Amino acid sequence: MQSPLQTNHHSSMLKYRRDWRVWWRLTRPHTLTAAFVPVSIGTALAFHETSIRVSLFIAMLVASLLIQAATNMFNEYYDYKRGLDSPESVGIGGAIVREGVHPKTVLSLAISFFAVAMLIGVYICMNSSWWLSLVGSICMAAGYFYTGGPVPIAYTPFGELAAGFFMGLLIILISFFIQTGEVTSVAIFVSIPIAILVGAILLANNIRDLDGDKKNGRKTLAILVGRINAIRILAGMFTVSFIWMVGLVVLHVVSPWTLLVFFSVPKAIAAAKGFIGKTQPIDMMPAMKATAQTNTQFGCLLALGLLISHWL
Template sequence: MQPSLQTDRYSSIHRRRDWRVWWRLTRPHTLTAAFVPVCIGTVLALHETAIHISLFIAMLIASLLIQAATNMFNEYYDYKRGLDSPESVGIGGAIVREGIHPKTVLYLAVALFAVATLIGAYICMNSSWWLALIGSICMAAGYFYTGGPVPIAYTPFGELAAGFFMGLVIILISFFIQTGEVTKTAILIAIPIAILVGAILLANNIRDLDRDKEKGRKTLAILVGRNNAIRILAGMFAVSFIWMTVLAFSHIVSFWTMLVFFSVPKAVAAAKGFIGKTKPIEMMPAMKATAQTNTQFGFLLAVGLLISHWL
């Protein structure tokens, strides 16, 4: 009886460990870059029309799947190019640390893309088939971020690509499938979210600067240097808050959207957390704070938009 209990306990622990490995493979701290834009685009659409819950859920799931698949392609190609090692810091490295077969990660990423494509077909059937082209371009950008002969991640344009596709485009698609149009207000509100999504990538590149430089990457952080990259990160936070202030005082959005300023302490913690740090492990809290800034800013913006709609 006792050996059986021990075996069951071991199996339970092993299953929990496996579950955590697969969960970490999705890089959950980055999933807010998909969740936040969908919510904001949908809440913004509420000012124009009634919301189709099924389209909102479909868009949310498809965006999360594409983000998770992009992270898995990243995992696979970082391994193939020798960027990941058992000593690498961060949530990546499931292949080198956990023993997951590289092809398993690749096939899983492709499978997630396939499911997202099916969900995308449903969205197109209920909105516009032009979204099939836009969605395909978004998925291609996700793949070519680390895949292909010249990965976007190896260039200074990673932050721009992430902000554009995961911030601006997702918000506008989420808004369009509900309203059938894209407005100037939707574009203006999407811009600070795009900036903060790009900031998540910049924070990651600041942390990995030394390793990426050794492997031949030419990221923005490498080109401008660590100190200037931190200044740019702080500037991205500042521009996002200033942008919302201008929109509010221009009466483009309600003053309730100024709730985003409650996320300022997290942005300050993120920027300060990188100062004077050179070891990747020391910068992990700052990286986490950067992702949390995006989450808090986006959540508070959505709340502000909701309140202004109700009032």
């Protein structure tokens, strides 16, 4: 039989674990690969040109993860303020509407993450170029205005384009630049399919939330084209990404080892098929998850192929 002291200690530990999970969910960890993958690919590309400065790689990775997590927190805060989230909402961290975390706490945490990312950015600029301070500031502004401001990007048909450009293409190019001091056409070409797949994560999210978004006055791409066409566009984005890599290999832009990305085809198929015939958000969660996993698998396999081609 446990003593009252032991019981209180056990309850405290349970509360600690619960609280830890609340903060972890607030970052929406399934989306963080959208930051990890581009940094890894940009660094793997740079490995072909120069020796890698590990400190800059780690700094870029941490800064990107912080910006992505902060963007998710801004999303949580502003969707709550606009009355879009409820305890039944699917795909949110739920810290505010389910766990009772004060909205200002979430906002303050997001700003803190941005502040730390900016400090890391200063270190990166000191070791590369101060022009990156401008580029980084634009990326952070995009993260804020994705759901903040009078006309949030997420409420328009341009959300997928913005996500792909800032979290796909730009992050790869910055990660490449801080190691090499330049941006090459190869880096740009390789970043395209990743930009598409990052955009696909957002499109999958908007397909899942289509009915709720429509009621709340959003004008996302999925709403404009309809559910069926949105699923077709998603499948097309997957297809273009794989065909693009074949084109790069045929044109001798990258090594055939990068075709390892085709091992992620089954996950892409599962993602596209998983939305067909579904209308309830909870039923589309597996497809949403598979879309994020496609980006992760494709990106990690691409980075691996780039590294192997360098070593061989």
